Every structure is written in structure tokens, then in C-alpha cells.
Amino acid sequence: MAKKPTLRDVSRATGLSTYTVSRALNDGDDVAPGTRELVRAAARELGYVPNRVAQELRKNTRSSIAVITASTSNYYYIEMMKGVQRVLRSTGRTAFVADIAAEGLYSAEVEDATVRQLIQSRTAGVIATLTLSPANTRLLDDWDIPVVFVDSAPPAEAANVPHIGTDNVAASTQVGAHLAEHGYRDWLFLAYPSRWSTRVDRERGLQEAAHRHGARLEVVESDNDAESARCTLEKYLDERAGALPQAIVAGNNPMLHGVLRCLRTRGARVPADVGLVAFDEFPWAPLLDPPLTVLNENSEEIGELAAQTLTRVIDQQLAAEREGQQPRPRYTAQDRREVPAELVIRESCGCPAP
DSSP states (O other), X not given: OOOOOOHHHHHHHHTOOHHHHHHHHTTOTTSOXXXXXXXXXXXXXHTOOOOHHHHHHHTOOSOEEEEEESOTTSHXXXXXXXXXXXXXXXXXXXXXEEESOTTSOOOHHHHHHHHHHHHHTTOSEEEESSOOOHHHHHHHHHTTOOEEEESSXXXXXXXXXXXXXXXXHHHHHHHHHHHHHTTOOEEEEEEOOTTXXXXXXXXXXXXXXXXXXXXXXXXXXXXXXXXXXXXXXHHHHHHTTTOOOSEEEESSHHHHHHHHHHHHHHTOOTTTTOEEEEESOOTTGGGSSSOOEEEEOOHHHHHHHHHHHHHHHHHHHHHHHHTXXXXXXXXXXXXXXXXOOEEEOOSTTSOOOO
């Protein structure tokens, strides 16, 4: 089936901006009669039929953005949203969360439906905390909706799209080096699926550290929710006849929750029986018994940077529209950056109380 002509096709045929073409087709008062007739003739020749629903949606003032998450049970997102909201408050914009893996299970169908709903509602921009499919990334771009990826990589086909995150290889290497300082040589990394792109770099950093320090690293993958993490660790330990590794690294908050439940059921003591380190800081980590050693990614700062980047791109689009230009998102190399992570040492890894 031939591709249906679009407003951009009319724009290319006439050499006019999409803004001017749209105004001409909708009898805008600020369009000269000759220009209006030129646009209508081109539309007739191309067979373009205006989408009235889309035109109404285009009247949106770009006042809200969507934050696409994948399981809000991860405290990382809560801290990140603080940074996002702090920046947006000064711009008069608001943010809402679209969770496409509320139970920790990713669904491509839910992702597709969510992206289309965001386009229909004329969302001004998107902050995505996991890698969207190439097709959905293109679709948002086709509708001039800018995207900033947070703690996740953009699709390889969209390498120019902004990305704000952590150097997870360096951060994980730091975790491994600390485990080696304790003399641990048998490590377990309880990891979430690689659909979340940070998993790959975290595993790579731990593998490099294990190789450097003569340790053995075993990677066990779980679905991204606490109950799956608990069951996965239970099965792993049963296969080892209940023998614990010397140290466990929990890949995120849901993985940590599952680990703690499993260890409590088995009567295992942290750190006397097994050292424990987790990714992502949360407010009550120092209140656990023992206080938890964590890799703090400073997600609040990452949220601020993502919102600042998105705000700049949206403001540039609005300025382009006022000048009758096509409001294409404009990205720069500075829109892709990494925030240093910090290993917060407490007692769960085996360090003494301060």
C-alpha cells in the first residue's frame, strides 16, 4: 500500500514551512491569498487530506511532558522525578508518569500503545527511562516530539538523541574493587533483564573487576520485580545446596527487595554470612540493619539535567513555530552526558560501623 501523503510532503512541494502550509489549509488570516491557493493546489495534486483531529491536537501549547518508566517500584525513579519537577516548575510545565512495566514485566504492546497515546495527547516531550523501540523513537520524531533518554541508551539508529545517565561500567568496577578489598572472591550479581540497557554495562564492569582481582562472578537474571528476584535467588541457592556466595550485588531496588526476603527466610546474616551491595540509593538504606552499602547514581541530578535538556529543545521548537519554521527537535553533542556515581560505604558489605 502506497504511503499516504503528509503535511510535510505538501511543505516540500511548495517550499513553505509546515506551519504556513497548515495555516493555509485552515484558512488562517495571516496567509496571503496567493500562498493559500499554491498550498491548496499542491495538496490536491498530492492527494493530501488534512487530519482534523491531528490539527486540533496541534493547538496544544506544549505544556506537559511524559516520563516513561518501567516499574515505578524502583526508588531511582522517585528521586529522578524530584529533579524533573524542580526544573519544570519554573517553566510552567507539568510532568506525568507513564509506567509501561508496572509489574516489572516489559510489554512491547504496552510500549506501542503508550507512545501512540502520547502522540494523540500532543505531549510536548518525553523522558524515557528505558530504550524505546527504533520504530517508536522514529514515530515520536516524525511528530516532532523530542525525547531524552535517562539511565538508558537510545536505539542505535538514533544515536544523536539526548542521553543523560551514569558511567555504569566505571561504577560497577568500583563496586567490584571494594568487594575485592574485603577478600571476597565468589560474587553473585542478581540482575534484571537486558531490556534495561544499564544491565549490560553493570555486568561488564563487574566482570572486568572480577577478572582484575581474581574473583569468580556469577550472573543470575530475574524478571524486574521483587517476587521474581526472591524466587530466582531461592532457586539459585537450592542448586548450590544452600551454599551462599561470599558477596551479592543487587542490580536495583526490586532485586534488593527480593534478596533481603530470601536471606531472611534462610536465616542468613548480612554481612556475617554474605556481603551485600546494591545499586541505587534510597532514604532508608542507612536505617536497615545493617546499614546498606549502595552505589548512588545521583538520579535527582540526572532528572534535573534531563528536564533542562528537554526544556531547551521545546523552547527552541516554540521559537521556530513563531517564525513560521518547522519545529524539528534540535540536539547537540552536549545533550549526551554522564553523571559520576558514588559508592556509599556502610556496613552491609562488611565494613565496620563508623
